[in-house]
Amino acid sequence: MSGHSTYEFKNPIARWVDERLPILSVVRGQLVDFPTPRNLNYWWTFGGILATMLVIQILTGIVLVMHFTPHTSMAFDSVEHIMRDVNWGWLLRWMHANGASFFFIAVYIHIFRGLYYGSYKAPREILWMIGVIIFIAMMATAFMGYVLPWGQMSYWGAVVITNLFSAIPVVGDQIVQWLWGGFSVANPTLQRFFSLHYLLPFVLAALVFLHVWALHVTGNNNPDGIEVKSEQDTLPFHPYYTMKDLFAILVFLMVYAAFVFYSPWYLGHSINFAPANPLSTPAHIVPEWYFLPFYAMLRAIPDKLGGVIVMFSSLIILFFLPWLDTSKVKSLKYRPLARQFFWLLVIVCLVLGIAGAQPAQGAWLLVARLATAWYFIHFLVILPLLGFIEKPKPIPASISEAVLGKAKA
Amino acid sequence: MTTKVENADVSRRDFLYIATGAVGAVGTALAIWPFIDQMNPDASVLALASTEFDLAPLEEGQGVTIKWRGKPVFIRHRTPKEIEEAKKTPLAELKDPIARNLNLPPDAEATDENRVKDANGKVNEKYLVQIGICTHLGCVPLGEQGDYDGWFCPCHGSHYDSAGRIRKGPAPRNLDIPPYKYTSDTVIVIG
Ligand code: HEM
Ligand code: FES
Numbered sequence: 001m002s003g004h005s006t007y008e009f010k011n012p013i014a015r016w017v018d019e020r021l022p023i024l025s026v027v028r029g030q031l032v033d034f035p036t037p038r039n040l041n042y043w044w045t046f047g048g049i050l051a052t053m054l055v056i057q058i059l060t061g062i063v064l065v066m067h068f069t070p071h072t073s074m075a076f077d078s079v080e081h082i083m084r085d086v087n088w089g090w091l092l093r094w095m096h097a098n099g100a101s102f103f104f105i106a107v108y109i110h111i112f113r114g115l116y117y118g119s120y121k122a123p124r125e126i127l128w129m130i131g132v133i134i135f136i137a138m139m140a141t142a143f144m145g146y147v148l149p150w151g152q153m154s155y156w157g158a159v160v161i162t163n164l165f166s167a168i169p170v171v172g173d174q175i176v177q178w179l180w181g182g183f184s185v186a187n188p189t190l191q192r193f194f195s196l197h198y199l200l201p202f203v204l205a206a207l208v209f210l211h212v213w214a215l216h217v218t219g220n221n222n223p224d225g226i227e228v229k230s231e232q233d234t235l236p237f238h239p240y241y242t243m244k245d246l247f248a249i250l251v252f253l254m255v256y257a258a259f260v261f262y263s264p265w266y267l268g269h270s271i272n273f274a275p276a277n278p279l280s281t282p283a284h285i286v287p288e289w290y291f292l293p294f295y296a297m298l299r300a301i302p303d304k305l306g307g308v309i310v311m312f313s314s315l316i317i318l319f320f321l322p323w324l325d326t327s328k329v330k331s332l333k334y335r336p337l338a339r340q341f342f343w344l345l346v347i348v349c350l351v352l353g354i355a356g357a358q359p360a361q362g363a364w365l366l367v368a369r370l371a372t373a374w375y376f377i378h379f380l381v382i383l384p385l386l387g388f389i390e391k392p393k394p395i396p397a398s399i400s401e402a403v404l405g406k407a408k409a
Numbered sequence: 410m411t412t413k414v415e416n417a418d419v420s421r422r423d424f425l426y427i428a429t430g431a432v433g434a435v436g437t438a439l440a441i442w443p444f445i446d447q448m449n450p451d452a453s454v455l456a457l458a459s460t461e462f463d464l465a466p467l468e469e470g471q472g473v474t475i476k477w478r479g480k481p482v483f484i485r486h487r488t489p490k491e492i493e494e495a496k497k498t499p500l501a502e503l504k505d506p507i508a509r510n511l512n513l514p515p516d517a518e519a520t521d522e523n524r525v526k527d528a529n530g531k532v533n534e535k536y537l538v539q540i541g542i543c544t545h546l547g548c549v550p551l552g553e554q555g556d557y558d559g560w561f562c563p564c565h566g567s568h569y570d571s572a573g574r575i576r577k578g579p580a581p582r583n584l585d586i587p588p589y590k591y592t593s594d595t596v597i598v599i600g
Contacts, residue, residue, distance in 0.1 A: 156548065160564060163546040178445075182454040184479040192448065279474055279481045279541075281548040283563050299565050304545055304581045360565050 007033070030216055035234035036241050037222035039403050043117075044220070044241075045248030046110040051208065052249050053103040058201050060096040061145075068148065070194035072187040075150035076275040094264035100142050101267045102256045104290035107135060116342055118330030119221040125322040127214040132318045134207045139291070141200040144193040146288060153269050155276030156285045158185045158193070164298075167308040184278060224402040225330025226395065233399035284359065292356030293349050297375070299360040300368040310372065317379050324379055326387025329395065337390040341382050348374045459600030461592075464536055472552045474541055477599050481541035481549050482587060483560075483573075491558055491571035492534050495521040503583075504575050510586035519583055524572040527597070528590040538597065539573045540587050545580035560584070 007028050009015040018024045067086050069078040082089035111131070114120055120128035147158045162179050166172040181188030219228055228234055235241070259266060267289060271282050287295050294311050301307035317324075332339040348371045355368035396402035460477045462484060467473065472485035487495075500506055500518060507516065508523035517523050525534050541549050548564035555561030556577060557570035567578030574583040589599040 156564075160546040160548065166546075178449050180450075181448055182450045182479065186454075186479050188448075188451070188454070278479060279476060279549065281550075281562075281564065285548070285564055299579070302579050304579055307579060359563075 030237075031242075032236065032238040034216065034237040035219070035228065035231065036237045037220050037228055037233060037399055038235045038240075039222050039224060039399050040220065040241065040244075041223050042244075042248055043109070043113040043223075045245050046106050046113060048245035049106045049249050049252050050103070050110060052253070053099060053106055054201065054204060054208065057096065057099050057103060058205070060092050060099060061198070061201065063092055064096055065198065070148065070191050072150060072190055072276070075148060075190060079149040091260070094260045096145075098256060098259045098264060098267065100145065101288070101290065102252070102259075103138065104142070106252070107138060108290075111135065112346065115345075116332050117221055117223060118225050118325070118327075118332070120322045121325065121330050122322065123218045124214075124221060127211065127218060128322060129319055130207060130211045130214060132315070134204060134211060135318075136315060137200060137204050137207060141197060141204065142288070142290070144197040144200070147190065147193050148197060149272065150190065150276045151272030152274045152276055152282050153272040153285065155185060155278065156281055157287055158189065160285065161287075162189075164308050164311075167305040169305070186278075221330060222399060223331060224333060224396060224399060226399055226402065229398045230400075286357055289353065289357075292354075293352035294356070296352040296356030296368045297372045299356070300365065300372040310376075314372075314375060317376070321379065321383075325383045326385075327390065327392070328387075329392045334393045334395050335386075335390060336393065338383075338386050341378060341386065345375070345378050348378070459598055461596060461598050463596050465595040467536075469535075474549075477587065482599060483537070483539050483541040483552065483584075485537045485552070486535055487537055487571060492521070494558055495524070495570060495572035495574075496534075498570065498572075498574075502576075504577075505581065505583045507583070508586070509583045511588045512586065512590075519572075519574055521572045524574070524583075524586060528588060531591050533591070536597075537571075537573060538586060538589055538599070539584040541584070543567055543580055544575065544582040544584065545578070550584075 007025060009018055009024060014024055064082065067078065067082045067089065069075060079093065082093050084090075086092075114128065114131070143157070143161060147154045162176055162185065165179065166176045168175060177183065179189070180186065181192065269286065269288075286292070294314065297314055298307045298311040301310050327335060327338065329335055332342055351367060352371045352375070355364050355371065358364040360368070396406075458478060460475065460482075462475060464484070464486070467484065467486040469486050470488045472483060474481045474483055476482070498521075500520065503519055506519050508519045510517060510523055510526060512526060512528040513523055521534065522532055524539075525537055526532050543550050543562040543564065545562065545565055545567050548562050550560035550562040550567070550569060552560055555568035557568050559571045559573060559576075560569040561567070562569075562578065562580065565579050567580035568576050569580075569584055570576050572583075573586075575581070587599050589597050591597050
């Protein structure tokens, strides 16, 4: 499965380079000839979509920095300056702001794809765990980016999230002051967030490299969850999947462009068009949509430290998923019972997202509590038990049998 | 003879190896500190500012928010009803029984009197001075709201009573009382 190319370059210059630095044969082996399962569906295109979004965020980010001023007295105005004065500034800013949202749309689909097809199971545990780290790093990046325009929601989001660390016993307040560089969220905070917001996407790029490296050691999982057995099961990555990925990327970018051009503020909060005011909290503060399920969990627990622990545990638990799921069968295509629980989990996560956007009281608080409880029950009780209770459907002997039917394979 | 020399050599190498490693490790550990500590509050932030405030213009039932060290400070001229409610609340009903008044010892009880005491022990129960930051996750609570005639934090629903003590919701502590003292009967200095 290593996919190392034995290709002999005809072009003498290419051969000369490759003998000294085998970069061309690596590209050839990993991106052109790479043997890829022949049955991948469109849910497998979100990896390529994610890579595209990371590149878009880095490019738009680098040019935004050419006009942005990371100081509390000027940050808000400099973003308005980008919107009104800078050539194409409005486009670059809306590409970047909506780009973050679409980045998360893609990553959530990508993660649930992995959950459905059991892509986290042996031998892909490390691949999955690097993915979870990428997800957490993405959240940190987006959080710090959102603080930069220094609007009301930027400011109060920063206050609430940094204060999460004050729940840590004994040293909590010390840590929060260290994060702030003062006694409140202020200019030192904005400047360090800017520094880290610039840095983290490049850390992400490095993590993505490791993620793809791990992927190319084990090879892709696939909708049937059966490992590749022979060459019959695979197709070369190029042109079969380069084209399929490209098609999906283009469709995805069209939806993204529709938001950027026709309702660039739809996914945001209008209160962020008001400059930060440290003396007055807006009546209803909510994070960006992609944080809502976690925010709902934080608020579901009526205890400060407890809420913080539950929220972070919901992420940490994903690291242990490969061992929590006791079933040997990867794809839910062959696990009728687990499939129903999968869709229940999807609904629970959506409900958490809706609950996170409501004021934390009354019926919604109760709903958030039940959904939070179910999230943990799913991973800690249901998944371990299902492996013993459930009787999987018969699994085809190979990918080609699954695709072509028994007779032809 | 040969063995001896070899052994001597090996232990010399071991020593050099461990010593180099140790100096490298300790040196690196020490060098990390400036990189971490630079993020702590700097000298300009630490230069403690103090703020003077004249209470006289405050009408009964009126509250204002002023800024001290970048934080909101609530100053409220309480009504007799608010004062009475706060005074007759038994300590056993409080979620946080500690005064959280930086002018008092850290274990002082959260009586109404201890919530309005300045650094010199002066008590003027009409005026409540507190840091307007919810002890849950740092939002600024809204005045004259909530179930206890005090403050309500809209962020995650914490209720504080008319002495700024937490009564309901996720916040763990009473609102903090900043260091302050009366310089005359109606003027206070915060900080
Ligand atoms: C993982 C990739 C990234 C994500 C998820 C991300 C996310 C965000 C978000 C959510 C905002 C707030 C948008 C708004 O409401 O205006 C933002 C702002 C900003 N980001 Fe990024 N970003 C990424 C990469 C970068 C990079 C690589 C740079 C610089 C090299 C950068 C520079 C900026 C600047 C200057 C702003 C403030 C201007 C503005 O608000 O539009 N970003 N980012
Ligand atoms: S910040 Fe006040 S209740 Fe959470």
